[in-house]
Amino acid sequence: MTDAAPRRRGRPARSDADTGPGARERIMEAARTEFAERGYDKTSVRGIAKVAGVDPALVHHYFGTKEEVFGAAIEVSFEPALVIPTLLTGGTDGIGERLARYFIGVWENPVSRAPLLAIVRSALTNDAAAAMLRKFVLRRLLERIAVELDVPDPTLRAELAASHMIGIALLRYVIKAEPLASVETEEIVRLVAPTLQRYLTES
Amino acid sequence: MTDAAPRRRGRPARSDADTGPGARERIMEAARTEFAERGYDKTSVRGIAKVAGVDPALVHHYFGTKEEVFGAAIEVSFEPALVIPTLLTGGTDGIGERLARYFIGVWENPVSRAPLLAIVRSALTNDAAAAMLRKFVLRRLLERIAVELDVPDPTLRAELAASHMIGIALLRYVIKAEPLASVETEEIVRLVAPTLQRYLTES
Structure with a gap:
């Protein structure tokens, strides 16, 4: 046979x-x-x-390896290849609002939220997972955004924007701090968009 | 005897x-x-x-109980009784900068950083710890700041400010994302202060 x-x-x-x-x-x-x-x-x-x-x-x-499987799982969650062109449509005009809405959307969707939480939790307790988060989220997502920016230290700016969205996700979905846990997503976008816009466009 | x-x-x-x-x-x-x-x-x-x-x-x-010991450990780390009057000295003028410098200072000090990291890690993986973080950090620290603010939804604003500082701490001290992990604290304060100022003072 x-x-x-x-x-x-x-x-x-x-x-x-x-x-x-x-x-x-x-x-x-x-x-x-x-x-x-x-x-x-x-x-x-x-x-x-x-x-x-x-x-x-x-x-x-x-x-x-297991690390690489984890990295691929991170990449699937963020879909940078699909997302970045959309975020950058129209240049940096309104990029703060688009970025805020994209991140909140990823976190609001229970299907993408569970693996994202796993990534963040893992990265906080395991050095190998932290390294994969650096490599995939930071290098592949943030640095691709950073190259489009016309500000000093664009990667630092992209990291500050990301740090804010990660912190909001933790307080809203994990710690469940009120009123942040219950407020409408559009209210978060409205309040946060100017912050991201400033980091990504103003020197 | x-x-x-x-x-x-x-x-x-x-x-x-x-x-x-x-x-x-x-x-x-x-x-x-x-x-x-x-x-x-x-x-x-x-x-x-x-x-x-x-x-x-x-x-x-x-x-x-163990939960209450944990709560006390959180409170010691933040020392709200000492900190809040200082932060609020001079009203809301410059409060963004004072708050940013205070948070970064707490995280930069290795003595206070280790228990803080433990708190955040624990809260991400354990519901009882998350509840203590809500109760101690949010109620005792953020709400005391919030009552001094003249903005709509002051607690939400204080939470947005806190979420940003927590996210920065995670990326800088745990994930060690560069350049954020190496940049001078004063550069972080400079970039972040206007964000906190806006959340805490502008409607």
């Missing part, structure tokens, strides 16, 4: 499900769920593979 | 050290260290008592 399925690096597949269509997406979905529910420390490539119904070797094949 | 030491509620003291001068301060110091090193979940009243060299009953006597 010959093996007709395409062979990949790593151990042979256990079943068709391993290499069938959608395996990559199932792995990513499983990774986001596992990191969100268990946190970074307690999540393993083996556990992700089990939830996805694939061989652990396939997880390594598609994404690499 | 008679027991000359004053008797307190709870189990009898094991030694003079229990009730001697400074026992309360030793307990608080031990609590801050334990919460900082072990996190909220893994810290126990028994463990705090051991580090302080006192009977666990004395910890309960002075501070109450």
